[in-house]
Amino acid sequence: MQANTDRYSRQIIFPGIGKAGQAKLGKSTVVIIGCGALGTVAAACLARAGIGRLRIVDRDFIEYHNLQRQILFDEDDVRNQIPKAVAAERHLRKANSSIEIEGIVADVNYRSIERLIAGADVILDGVDNLETRYLINDASLKHGIPWIYGAAVSSDGMTMNIIPGKTPCIRCLFPHMPASGRIPTCDTAGVVSSAPFVIGALQSVEAMKMLVGAEDVSRDLITIDVWTGAFQHLQISDAPSPDCPACQGKYEFLAARFGARTTSLCGQNAVQVVVPGDAELSFEELARRFQEIGQVSYNEFMLRFAVDGYETVLFPDGRAIVKGTNDESVAKGLYAKYVGM
């Protein structure tokens, strides 16, 4: 206990948190969806700040180009093919062993999201695509759990708090999702690490403010450009829009069953294939089969095999990420041919 009083002493001195605030943080649950640049920064801030329960959900594995900005990962994680959620959990346990940290390797889709956010006091957005954000928006409103939108690309970033019933939601401000390919992603426009660092840090402090019950939780849409140093507070409505379907209880993204089968991973030249139901793959058996036709390697978390000019990463639940194509039918075809669906 002494260790913990000492561990948090510097933030307990800060009047906005204090002893009472620290106790509230320790009883709180935060779910971080997506553990890339934003997610690793937020997870590091919140784990070190003593959030009692931290659930980190991510569907991906670590590549060298992630290390430039995804601060919880290192070269060993890439070499050992550790999924992001698992690596994040392992690294954070070393920083703070007194809290519960749960890394979950899973796709966040219409089937899984409500289970994954269960029990959360705040949901923190670290995802890399808009579809999942509109899905988080629906789930947050349906269950009355605040979520903190954040995004960063190039040297720009933006963040906004969504408090169900009190603030506008993402659809109040941006009713339509732009067509894919119309908006820049980190893979097409690049990203300067400081942009997600600032946004992830802002999301974390807003989460902490919500959890300690601060009265001055941000009601603005905040935008930054770390290259020019510009920082803008944009004033938005102080209430949900009466025209917003999601705020009126129509959860179209949950109902649309987004992510049912295949999803092109925007800008990554990769497609994710999700199979209905819960498969349990035997990597040992698959590896034996794939050895005959291509290159294969596996560990307890994932199996990689290269065949027909594509690299496929398989997860134990049957999910796959096919690299080297944006064509969903190609990915599905490969999956059907080699894994079976």
Add this chain to the structure above:
Amino acid sequence: MSVKVQIPLPLRGPTGGLSEVEARGSNIREVIDDLVASYPDIRERLFMGDEELNRFVSIFVQGQDVRLLEGLETTVKEGDLITILPLAAGG
């Protein structure tokens, strides 16, 4: 009336990479018409069909959402800063 318009990353192709441009008009509608006249390729990214502004952008005048004001009819003053903002995706 001359105003400054902040151009978001997805619209900088049509402006030749410029992140801020000047435009003229007495209200937001006129400012956007002037912007489109100067940078015609912006039109298809900013509008759905002929008239309706694409609803994946929000527009702010001097940091305030135009929906809190008079929408596209919101009047602008000399030197005002207009921000066109789509939802950003990366993470």
